[in-house]
Amino acid sequence: MSCMSINQEKALYVHIPFCKKKCDYCDFPSYSGKEGLMVEYTKALCNELKEYKDFVFKTIFIGGGTPTYLSYECILMLKEAFEDIHIAKDGEFTVEGNPGTFTIEKLEEFKKMGVNRLSIGLQAFQNELLKGIGRIHSEEEFMKSYKMAKEVGFNNINVDLMFGLPGQTMEQWKESLKKAVDLKINHISAYSLIVEEGTPFHRREKNGLLDTPCEEVERKMYEYTKEYLEKVGYNQYEISNFSREGMECKHNLVYWNLEDYIGCGSGAHSFIDGKRIQNTGNPEEYIKLVKNNGTGTVDSFKNSLEDTIEEFMFMGLRKIEGINKLNFKRRFEKDIYSIYGDIISKHVNNKLIEDDGENIKLTPQGIQLSNMVMSDFILDKA
Ligand code: SF4
Known part of the structure; x- marks a missing residue:
């Protein structure tokens, strides 16, 4: 592994590309219907992780996709691999999960793995909106998942919420924020819906069939989010992110500060010593590449100084400070x-x-x- 500086603590991102069903707005490198690859994929991922056993990570983030959709057997394999991965004292270790894929047993294994933060994809509290964006879960399922997380002892929890959804009213958005606040969730990511090319929503929009709120309403939703969350004790520290004091997501701050990070898994990329390294986004190809080379890398290039300065500006200006x-x-x-x-x-x-x-x-x-x-x-x- 070579020329990377291993002394400085870095961040680690681990990608799980499986989802039970693809949401209608999603253009992330995630797939439904590829569950047959899960075991082979996890084995490959565990092998790629071996490359980093000499590092100490200040943050780890297992994202996706839906990491909590991994089978129990795969989570056990991952847990074993993480026995050789070192996290700094006071390090932050997050796993993303989606309601409808949680079990107490899975969460307990994540806990034993060292996970100390959960990020739950909720998006909205209204079942008709959840259905309208193609989510697999209901509000009730979210509540069940949330209770499970608390029961297992996760207190550092983020929820993702979205505004600007088709058919969403201001009142519904206010209700979603209030319900999240009432649950005393200490981190809220509030994203506006972006209609990405290649998604079912994009096709619907082109055909005039996507009934999203107009720009003016969306702007008001964002304004309300800032005012309300600030009033009830959250600090906005990034364009879309709000937290209770001291509960900012340290992993995301690594990206916004353009610090070094390592990405493992399909679709992941790394930024190390000014070099960008890209893994294949195709899980099948990833499995083959790791078998042959030990990593899923398909491309890498050294940033020019100008590239790095630009990226530093784009990322840094996202922070409120x-x-x-x-x-x-x-x-x-x-x-x-x-x-x-x-x-x-x-x-x-x-x-x-x-x-x-x-x-x-x-x-x-x-x-x-x-x-x-x-x-x-x-x-x-x-
Ligand atoms: S659960 Fe997340 S990653 Fe999976 S399809 Fe939906 S938005 Fe995309």
């Missing part, structure tokens, strides 16, 4: 204004960016127009 000017200088040995002076000034003038002396950050209006603002940070590489 923004980008620390001193950190930028330390990392790139250049003043941020020497590269982006004109762009920053332009957006400070139109009130989309603020420079508070220490940090450069998006204003609330800037967040609403974040795609447009961020595209200005693309560097000319001619």
Whole structure:
């Protein structure tokens, strides 16, 4: 394994590509109907993980797909592999799960594996909305899964919620947020629905059959989310993420701070020492590649300095605190204004960016127009 610096603590992402059923909006590298591959896939994953037994990880995130959909047998295999993976003291170890795939037995094994945080894909509390986006579960199933998680002793829990769903009213969105808050969930990810190409929703939208709220309502839903969650004690620390004090997702902060991470499994990628390494997104090919080479890598390239600076800006501006000017200088040995002076000034003038002396950050209006603002940070590489 070579030239990677193993002294510095890194983050580890592990991808489980299986889902019981594909949701109508999903373009993640996940599959339904491939359960026949689960055992072989998990074996391959355990082999790829062996490459990293000399590392110490400050965060681990098993995502997907639906990790809790893995069979009990596969979870046991994974648990054995994790006996050789080192997590830092106070490290964060998250597993993603979807209601309808939880069992107490599975959760107990994850707990024994060292998992100390659960992220549950809930999306909405209204059964008609859940059905309308193709989720497999109901509100009642979520409640059962949530109770199981508490019973097994998971207290650090995130729920994913979505707004801008077809047929969703403001009242329903308010109700979803309130119910999550009433459960004392300490981290809420609130995403707006993005209609991605190649999904059933995209086809429906093209045919004029997707009844999503208009932009104005969606904007109000987002505004309400910020105001309400702040009022009841959550801190917004990223465009779509809110947490109780000290309960931010450390793993996602690694991405937003553009620190090093290692990805294992199909569709995963790594960012190490300025190098991007991509695994195949195809689980069958992944199994073959790991058998032959020990990893699922199909592509890798070294970022140019400009690539890294751009990515640092795109990711950093997602954080509400923004980008620390001193950190930028330390990392790139250049003043941020020497590269982006004109762009920053332009957006400070139109009130989309603020420079508070220490940090450069998006204003609330800037967040609403974040795609447009961020595209200005693309560097000319001619
Ligand atoms: S459960 Fe998650 S990963 Fe699986 S299809 Fe639905 S949105 Fe995609």
